[in-house]
Amino acid sequence: MDKLDRHLLNDFQRDFPLVPHPYAALGEQLGMSEAEVIGRLAHLSDQGSVSRVGAVFRPHTVGGSTLAAMAVPPADLERVAALVSSYAEVNHNYQREHRLNLWFVVTAPSPEAVGAVLADISARAGLEVLDLPLLEHFHIDLGFDLKWS
């Protein structure tokens, strides 16, 4: 990863150009061609450094979402985590250091659909699922400063 890759990753996390040729607009700022920007982003995506070029939506304005937690017996963690990850509605799924050791985020077209996914997971895993929906958010999302400078 070179200096131009670092600029690509750090400098365009918000206010991505809304013009017909956005990658050419990035290239103009970085001194490279549209094709090179596209090639580098494709490479960074393949590597896993870039998740996508896209939108972060305000929670609850489009569909529903929640954070959920389960206390899974350690011997069952592998199985239950795989079950949880198998849902397309689950987009984050982490093990954390706590009695409540499996934490995941569910997003779906409606709050009812979110509730149905939680109920289904609970029934199939045979474990209680804590539903911790967002009540208020305090952070203004400016992207993630990679602190490379």
Place this chain on the structure above:
Amino acid sequence: MELSDRDLALVSAIGDGLPLVERPYLAIGEAVGMSEIEVIARIQAMKEAGIIRRFGIIVRHHELGFRANAMSVWDIPDDKVSEIGRRLGDSPEVTLCYRRPRRLPDWPYNLFCMVHGRDRPGVEQAIKDLIQRHGLDGHGHAVLFSTRRFKQTGARYGRRKAAE
């Protein structure tokens, strides 16, 4: 701003991100039956309405060397949680900050902050600094480091594809 069915189709179409082609908005428009200009105008309108909080390159912390992440949670009295949440949310160490419900007796915490860093000691120090700067010493508190990531993808809204 009320989202129309056409907006929802657009939200769903950009859920996986813009395609890496010369005219990505044109390509998205072709998929949902909109012109390139309309795609751009509707994304702009959703940004202005605050429905899209951020539009740009979304990176993966872990792959870029930010391998430590902790969910830092507190039990803050209800009449103080919004004010403290706003201050924590403005802190540079904090990447997300939310109020969520307690679930007694299993879960007594109502304020959630995510802190990312290159390593565990760095994240622990950042949390110590937050506690000191914001006078959070007397409140119930826990730090839940993540030990394993089973899945991380973009949120999927709107009409769902059959498989991911």
